Amino acid sequence: MRNNADVTSTPPQTPAPTPRTRLIATDLDGTLLRDDKSVSDRTIAALAAAEEAGIEVFFVTGRPARWMNVVSDHVHGHGLAICGNGAAVVDLHGGPGAHRFVKIRAIAHETALEVVDILRTAAPGTSFAVERTGGIHHELPYPPLHLDPAVTIAPAEKLLAEDSDVADQPVLKLLAHHAELSPDAFLTLAREAIGDTATVTRSSPTALLEISAAGVSKASTLALCCAERGITQDEVVAFGDMPNDVEMLTWAGTSYAMGNAHPDVIAAASGRTVANNEDGVAVVIEQILADRLGG
The missing domain is CATH 3.30.1240.10 (Hypothetical Protein, Haloacid Dehalogenase-like Hydrolase; Chain: A; domain 2)
Structure with a gap:
């Protein structure tokens, strides 16, 4: 379903204004990562700028912890990621082989x-x-x-x-x-x-x-992490492209479907950005930071 043909030019659609953004939650494959599984220089810069501005960034993915090396170098501050569609919260500090499980929501x-x-x-x-x-x-x-x-x-x-x-x-x-x-x-x-x-x-x-x-999803685990930080859902901006992102996009106060997203994701999100290969997450982060400076 991650076929960028005919959708890469989809312009970003900005949802209605929301309270000050305090946390960005982004899926990885088909969302933050390009199709070659790389993180572009533009995206790396946007993530760093968000963290510098005091906005926490959470990677929220279906990947297991051992597949997180692709973004381990780009975690800041808390260093946490939500893996396995919400089944685990992992501390990525320490690099490959040193990831630590912080929270586990196992299936019996x-x-x-x-x-x-x-x-x-x-x-x-x-x-x-x-x-x-x-x-x-x-x-x-x-x-x-x-x-x-x-x-x-x-x-x-x-x-x-x-x-x-x-x-x-x-x-x-x-x-x-x-x-x-x-x-x-x-x-x-x-x-x-x-x-x-x-x-x-x-x-x-x-x-x-x-x-x-039952009850374990990207959304429910993200909600737990936000509650621990005193962050409300209205202060969260989320990004995704596939059905496992739908609950998270519905929960977040502001959410974006990628230009290459599954139809169910487009229906669930409050806005839409360009495709992953066009740095759709970075495009929105840059706009959030620009609006903050403008305000």
């Missing part, structure tokens, strides 16, 4: 097993992966991750067993892949089948679902 083993059973019935052919704090484990049919090889390959039921070798590591999310269903069709089917047992979303252009504990 029994809930994950229930979800596996539901999806095996509702969508035969589904394969699963289990994301724990120490790495990813997946079934043999699950598409291999060349960037991140599995720690263990086994049936999901074994990966989630209470007596597994890694049972002491919290389960951050369950991933489900289907080789034949379309991404949105798989998401709709899974949400209907699973109901309120767990939170189901997606951020991949393929039929890959990300499943967290």
Whole structure:
């Protein structure tokens, strides 16, 4: 769904004025990062300028903590990021291999097993992966991750067993892949089948679902972090491009869908900026800072 064709020229649309911005929450892939997974010089400068102006910047992503090296050099001040679609808050200070979990919102083993059973019935052919704090484990049919090889390959039921070798590591999310269903069709089917047992979303252009504990999302964990800082939702500006960003964009006082965003994201956001490859996040940050100087 992250296809920039015909949408990269979408002009930014500025929402109505809001109270003074105190926190910027931005997704990474398809949002802050360009398609080559780089952070542009313009974006790096905008993030630094925001922090210098006293605006906290939170990276809020579906990525696991070990995939955060791409932005570790660009954290300032608090150094925190929300990973795994809200399942963990991670301190990125210290660089690669030194990331520290500050908050974990795990999905219970029994809930994950229930979800596996539901999806095996509702969508035969589904394969699963289990994301724990120490790495990813997946079934043999699950598409291999060349960037991140599995720690263990086994049936999901074994990966989630209470007596597994890694049972002491919290389960951050369950991933489900289907080789034949379309991404949105798989998401709709899974949400209907699973109901309120767990939170189901997606951020991949393929039929890959990300499943967290009930009530866990980018939005709910961001809300917790903001409450700890005395920041209200009206003081938050958020950016995103995929369905796993919808709750966060709806929650934030001001939100922007990227020019390359999924239709559901465009509908949820209060404004729209240009595509990720055109530095859409930086464009808005620069305007926020310019307005502040002008005021």
